[in-house]
Amino acid sequence: MTDIKSLEKLTTQVRRDIVRMVHAVNSGHPGGSLGCAEFFVALYGEVLKYNPKKFTIDGKGEDLFFLSNGHISPVWYSVLARSGYFDVAELKTFRKLNSRLQGHPTTHEGLPGIRVASGSLGQGLSVALGAALAKKLNNDDRLVYSLHGDGELQEGQIWEAAMYAAANKVDNIISTVDYNGRQIDGDVEDVLDLGDLDNKWTAFGWDVLHSDGNDMTDVLKTLAKAKEHTGKGKPIMIIMRTEMGHGVDYMMGSHSWHGVAPNDDQLEKALAQNEETLGDY
Template sequence: MSKSIEELKSLTIQIRRDILRMVHAVNSGHPGGSLGCTEYFTALYGKVMEYRLPFTMEGKNEDLFFLSNGHISPVFYSTLARFGFFPVEELKTFRKLDSRLQGHPTTHEGLPGVRVASGSLGQGLSVAVGAALGKKLDGDKNLVYSLHGDGELQEGQIWEALMFAAHNKVDNLISTIDYNNRQIDGDVDDVLSLGDLHAKLEAFGWTVLNEKNGNDLEAVIAILEKAKSETGNGKPVVIILNTEMGFGIDYMMGTHAWHGKAPNDEQLELGIKQLYLEAPADY
């Protein structure tokens, strides 16, 4: 069922509330990047991507999504639940024993919406390229989407996959880079600068799009739709999406400290108050 922009904006608030509650309940997880990518996931599943329910692993004649930076699983799980892949109630089991909602997504638990195990950074683009090539071989006209962290681009396998995709004209692939300039050890520019990322990606043969307002839902929808219009032209497409780690929670923004740290009771309460909903549908 299609949702209005206002409904989707309310949903981003709810997803952020889910993220805080999930990591708080088990005192572990990665809230910072999850909060920063909420608009991307809401736009992708709420407006842009073509998919069917119930979920099937082979995904023929529908769009596919691969999360490469698997540590931001809280936003992925909340999005899947809120869009009907599995019951919202199951979010309570995040990172608990025998849960399908592991800290990093896996496939052997059979969680609907998860197509590949992720968490070992640098591997997701290779998987997405392979899936996109598979669709071409099958005559399947649908698209493949993938999401990557900016710190993840320090992994060499990413650049091998970038070269391979361009060489093989994988033009049914839209990859997005969550460019918040923060990773677990500090600012990306301080740990290992990516330099002129736009120029590098362009030199590797990709069509490169930029969006400076990665936490503006309408802007994210627009850049994803623009990316769709660029497919089929002989080049893979990449979006450099500028986001803010911890967006929506004032004490989590402007720092890398919340990359992988859960809020305590007081911080949870403060965060939930900042994420106001008139009629919250909390799990």
């Protein structure tokens, strides 16, 4: 049985990691990272089958995850470290010169857990589909997961990949869109309204599910349901509602913290709202 309390404690610690990482170098993207903390903790804490001690790029016999909106690297790095991929102490090198933990994930330094450089928005779904097709060719029954920003759906390559996935019945992929309604320039509906995403993805031939991304129980329930939908001839898309900056009250309700680090006073306020549960790095 899933220990929700343990996952929630890890989520709180991850939020502490995020704000401390971006504060230390006065750069990074805390808003989306904080909003997706439950999703990443659920994914690595309960859903994925993986072996952090024997990381390989091809990931044969393992579930694979691809982060398309790579700017929310702080949450991924924190969860990877706390899942055993590398020492938690390495989080203090975030965005520093010669660090393996760059602002956008890269592969040239060989950071365990990272299988593709990301951050050029719109490309991650194509990469994930390629991996999913490779698993089919290799008779590997594990699944491929990907995460995308809602603003990222304004990129045309996303919809080319969406058509390809449905036309080729790539049914071993579970993709999720972080639907927080905000992007770097403002609210998504003001920058370029996405319209009815549910009907869009359905019309493109995907199986569509919905999730409250800031409710651990609902995230787990939806991911489990998505897994049940695999192998039935359709790719799966989860439309996950989140709040940018969730867990830090002054960051919520605005796009302002998309890519802005907290100052000293703001850091203390953020940490006061998120208890140290597993020990800071």
